[in-house]
Amino acid sequence: xxxxxxxxxxxxxTISSKGQMVLPAPVRKRLGxxxxxxxxxxxxxxxxDRLIVQPLTPRxxxxxxxxxxxxxxxxxxxxxxRKRDREQGR
Numbered sequence: 001x002x003x004x005x006x007x008x009x010x011x012x013x014t015i016s017s018k019g020q021m022v023l024p025a026p027v028r029k030r031l032g033x034x035x036x037x038x039x040x041x042x043x044x045x046x047x048x049d050r051l052i053v054q055p056l057t058p059r060x061x062x063x064x065x066x067x068x069x070x071x072x073x074x075x076x077x078x079x080x081x082r083k084r085d086r087e088q089g090r
Contacts, residue, residue, distance in 0.1 A: 023053070031055050036085060038078070040064070058082065 011024040023033065031053070033039065038056040043049075054060055061075050 027053075038081070 009026070011027055013021045013024060015021050023031075027033075031039075033055060040052075040054045040056050040060060042052045042054075044052060056078065058079060061078055
């Protein structure tokens with residue numbers, strides 16, 4: 001079994017012509033990302049040149065609640081989507 005990436009690890013990815021990026025396997029493994037899961041992508045507050053990628057978990061959704069206008073409806077939608085994902089084994 002491979003050792004998880006350390007916090008200082010750096011990975012590269014290529015942006016496709018459609019603007020898509022594939023996260024390297026060690027990144028997906030460390031974040032526990034599976035096919036079909038959603039992630040939150042935000043900019044750092046310092047200079048805005050860096051991205052933060054986080055799995056969109058119920059905990060993160062709770063933390064984000066109130067930061068956008070329709071958070072209640074979004075929370076309900078995302079919780080239902082996560083429930084469907086679990087039922088489908090994702």
